[in-house]
Amino acid sequence: METIRHQQAQRPRPPRRKRSRGPLVAGIGLLSVFCLLIVGLAAYLLLTPPVTASIGPGVQITTPTMGEVVALNVKEPVQASATSPAGITRIELYADGALVAVQESDLPAGNNPAIMFKPWIPLSLGRHILIARAYPIGGEIVDSPAVAVNVVDQVIHSRTLNTGESETSLNEIGSSLDIPPDDILAANPGLLDDFDAPIPPGTDIIIPIPPVPPPPPIPPVPPIPGAPAAPTDLVVNADCTQATLSWTDSPDETEYKIYRLDPPTLVHIATVPANTTNYVDNPLPGLGEFQYQVASVKDGLEGLTVLVAVNTPPACLPPPPPVADLILTMETLVTDTVWDGVFCYFDFNGTGYQRVPAADFLYMTPEPDGKTYDLSTQLPDGGQFHVSAEEGAGLTIAGECWGRLGPVVTQLGNVSATHGPADWDGHALMQSALLEGGGGKV
Numbered sequence: 546m547e548t549i550r551h552q553q554a555q556r557p558r559p560p561r562r563k564r565s566r567g568p569l570v571a572g573i574g575l576l577s578v579f580c581l582l583i584v585g586l587a588a589y590l591l592l593t594p595p596v597t598a599s600i601g602p603g604v605q606i607t608t609p610t611m612g613e614v615v616a617l618n619v620k621e622p623v624q625a626s627a628t629s630p631a632g633i634t635r636i637e638l639y640a641d642g643a644l645v646a647v648q649e650s651d652l653p654a655g656n657n658p659a660i661m662f663k664p665w666i667p668l669s670l671g672r673h674i675l676i677a678r679a680y681p682i683g684g685e686i687v688d689s690p691a692v693a694v695n696v697v698d699q700v701i702h703s704r705t706l707n708t709g710e711s712e713t714s715l716n717e718i719g720s721s722l723d724i725p726p727d728d729i730l731a732a733n734p735g736l737l738d739d740f741d742a743p744i745p746p747g748t749d750i751i752i753p754i755p756p757v758p759p760p761p762p763i764p765p766v767p768p769i770p771g772a773p774a775a776p777t778d779l780v781v782n783a784d785c786t787q788a789t790l791s792w793t794d795s796p797d798e799t800e801y802k803i804y805r806l807d808p809p810t811l812v813h814i815a816t817v818p819a820n821t822t823n824y825v826d827n828p829l830p831g832l833g834e835f836q837y838q839v840a841s842v843k844d845g846l847e848g849l850t851v852l853v854a855v856n857t858p859p860a861c862l863p864p865p866p867p868v869a870d871l872i873l874t875m876e877t878l879v880t881d882t883v884w885d886g887v888f889c890y891f892d893f894n895g896t897g898y899q900r901v902p903a904a905d906f907l908y909m910t911p912e913p914d915g916k917t918y919d920l921s922t923q924l925p926d927g928g929q930f931h932v933s934a935e936e937g938a939g940l941t942i943a944g945e946c947w948g949r950l951g952p953v954v955t956q957l958g959n960v961s962a963t964h965g966p967a968d969w970d971g972h973a974l975m976q977s978a979l980l981e982g983g984g985g986k987v
Contacts, residue, residue, distance in 0.1 A: 552906035602629035604636065604679035604689045611692050611809070616699040618759035620664040625689065629681035633659035635769060637678040640665060642838050642852035644766045666760060667696040674836070674852060676811055680769070686847065690809035703732060706750045712743040718750060728753050768848060772843040773798045775848035776822075781837050785861035787827035790837055794822050795848065798841035806836040806852065816842075824933045832857045871940060875901075875928040880957065883915035884948035887957065893932045898944070908949055939965040 592683040604627035615621045626805055627633045636659060638646040648661035658839065659679070665671060673696055677689040706718070715736065719726035726740045732751040736744065744750070768775075783789070790803065803815040803824050817824055829835065836854045838845035880887065886908025890898040902909060909923045920928040932940060944960035949956065 601678065601881045602633075602681040602684050602687045603627065604677050604687050606638075606675055606689050606692045609675075609692065609694050612695065613692075614695050614697055615667055617667055617670055617696050619699075620760065621694075623661075623663055623665050623675065625661040625677035625679075626658045627661075627677070627679035627681075627687075628657040628659070629679070629684060631682035631684060632656060633679055634682055635680040636661040637680075637766075637769075638663060638665065639676045639678065641674050642665075642676075642849060644768060645763065647766050647769075660768075664763065666763060667694075668762070670696050670757065674806065680778055685845070687883070688811050691806060691811060693808070702756070703751050703753050706752050708744055708746055708750060710746050712746060714743060715740040716747050718744075718752075721882070722752060722944045724752065724755075747943040769846055771844060772846040773843040773848045775850050776839050776841055779837070779839055779850045779853050781835075781853045781855040783829070783835065783855045783857050785832070785857055787825055787829055788835055788837065788855055789823065789825050790839065791823045792839050792850065794820055795841035798843055798848075800842045802840040802842055802847065803841065804838040806838075811838070831858065832861050871932045873930045873932055873940070873942075873985060875924060875930065878909070878920055878946070880911075880916050880918075880948065884911065884950055886910050887918065887946055889944055889946040889960070891930075891942065892940055892959070893930060894938075896932075900915070933949070939963060 569594075590905075604625060606623065606625045608622060608624040609615060623638055625636055625638065625648075627636050627650075633650045635650060636648045638661065639643055644665035645665055646661070648659070648663060650659040661677065664677070673694055675692045675694060679689075681685050681687065715726040715729055716725075719729055719740075729750065729752065730736055730738065730740075732753045738749075774795050774797060778791075778796045780791050781788055795801075798819050800819055801817045801821055801824075802813055803817065803826070804811050805814045805826065807830065808811070814826060815824060824839075826835075826837070834854055834856050836852045838850055838852050840849045859872040878887065878889075888908050889901050891901060892898045901920075903925070909918045909920065911918055940963070942960060942962045942964075946957045946960065948955050948957050
């Protein structure tokens with residue numbers, strides 16, 4: 546590449562002047578100031594004590610995690626971590642509002658975090674709420690976000706035994722397995738009510754497994770010393786707009802705190818005077834289930850009730866629109882030209898596209914003419930699709946079809962149609978599709 550340079554006419558040079566020492570002196574002055582700044586900054590960094598970021602008090606449950614599935618009557622390890630600039634004296638674990646474990650801590654100020662690792666035994670099935678509570682030195686009590694766990698029965702209740710090649714009886718099976726034959730008969734109602742009757746070879750027998758007794762309960766955990774007695778008999782009722790709480794007065798409180806679980810946070814929603822025995826939470830933040838807890842308060846400590854759940858009445862929800870169960874039968878697909886096979890994607894009322902045939906790499910094959918596809922014989926349920934739609938809303942169909950010829954797959958076109966309620970009278974609908982220039986039908 547040729548480079549082109551533009552040159553300017555040379556100008557005559559002015560006569561050289563004797564260089565002044567003024568700018569040099571000024572430069573030395575600026576350099577001296579800069580050095581002084583560097584020295585001052587270094588001295589500040591070396592002599593000034595380090596400032597650490599302030600860590601506010603907090604606590605969280607790290608094990609189990611939100612939504613975890615745990616086993617009934619089995620010890621579940623629970624770990625919680627708490628931090629505070631002044632240190633932590635105590636961590637408590639609550640299950641559904643009941644105190645189930647405590648970890649005392651004598652960490653010095655600033656030594657964080659404090660760790661609690663305690664077992665919890667879920668004694669009932671269903672959903673349970675775990676919350677950790679920490680007591681910072683010289684600070685207010687803090688609660689962790691709630692962790693909801695699902696307790697399931699993971700015990701195997703029965704197994705199947707095949708009698709093999711020889712005859713046996715209920716008495717022989719019960720004796721060998723140390724299980725009463727009555728229990729085996731109850732699990733196999735098809736057997737003869739005769740413990741000595743022969744059971745044919747090769748018979749599958751359901752063998753009940755005795756339930757595993759739960760482990761001994763963990764001893765009750767005492768509340769923190771000095772805490773007031775918790776109020777008792779908490780009852781919560783709700784209508785569509787408010788929840789009404791009532792309880793029996795505690796003997797030694799100075800006030801009450803009202804808590805509501807707004808997952809995952811246990812929210813302090815109100816404080817009421819001592820000797821109060823009721824509270825109205827109005828308005829509710831919505832409809833559904835709410836859980837409440839009332840704490841008696843004295844000298845900064847609290848005695849908590851268990852969490853009490855309440856549901857807004859079903860009548861508060863607006864009635865759902867009437868729904869019609871529609872059956873759409875796809876009978877025939879016709880193409881303009883011959884293909885080795887076709888497949889389509891269909892969406893009914895916005896439920897999402899479904900491939901037909903459902904499995905990848907499967908195709909609908911044509912009749913002998915090579916252009917007609919009998920869908921009733923190639924699709925599941927005879928080509929019937931069940932669609933739920935609001936009465937009076939009609940049905941919207943969208944889709945696209947593809948044809949295969951050898952290794953090549955080509956898009957044939959789109960299907961788009963809307964049918965009103967009047968069309969659902971049982972007569973056949975011929976839907977023309979934009980397949981291969983508009984001549985195809987499905």
